[in-house]
Amino acid sequence: MNKNDLRYIKTEDNLKQALLTLLDQMSLKKITVKMICEVARCSRNTFYLHHEVKEDLYNTVVSNVLNSMQNAFQPRVDQVDQITDDILDEYTEGIMTSVASHKDSLRTLILQDNGLFFKQFTEIIQNTVLKGSSELANHFTVDTQLYSSYLAGAISGFIFNWFKNPICDLPTATKALKIIHRETMAICIKELKKEGHC
Known part of the structure; x- marks a missing residue:
């Protein structure tokens, strides 16, 4: 074979x-x-x-979708103090563009999810962000891990809820995520600066 x-x-x-x-x-x-x-x-x-078994096929489908989307979750900068509103907008737009390109598979996996796909989706975001940022990797503290976990869960929650309750189109959802993510990141960056990580 x-x-x-x-x-x-x-x-x-x-x-x-x-x-x-x-x-x-x-x-x-x-x-x-x-x-x-x-x-x-x-x-x-x-x-x-x-x-x-059929579960192997299911896991292959999930892995293919997540691996294909992984690049969208890569940090756009290497240092926390390089993050600007434009960078955050580019980041969230990249995520939603990737979501749009996998919308059929994602819709199916999300609507049939028993919690496992949400966990895998969130983990790939968090792991990609932590591995992709040398600063976060160098300052891998409990707080940093909690911030990255919170942000990954928030992005996953936003995307999953959007698929389950499609009350708006992609451009409107993208705009909403940009605003939410920008405000959340501003708080996280402020806390990281207090801790002396940037």
Whole structure:
């Protein structure tokens, strides 16, 4: 089995799309491998060449989405005192642009989430921010970890709520996130300055 073979890649893509299609209709618990194969138009044997169980396929879908979005969460500056309103706006706009490019997959994963996807989404934001900023990495204190955890949870909460209750369009949601994130970051930066981290 060559994972670089075009047939393998196409079948894998079909399996992922089949799972997302089924998740639009029911929970993962109710989905069977047989159902996935019917939607993907492949045999059970083919499925098992790719994944041991449906949960492996689900985890692959989640990992692909999160890994693809990871770049959007990278800090735009290396030092806290370099953060400006323009940088914060660019950062939140990058996140929402990434959200928009994955909107179908995200909508499905968020609406069927039992809490695990929210946890994974939040962790990837926090870990990416901490690893991407040498200053935060050098001053990895309890307070810094709490601030980054709070911010990651806030961004995740905003995005997840927007998908669950789509009361506005993408540009309006992006504008709202910019305002909220700018105000929250101003408080965090002030506290970090008090602690002497910048």
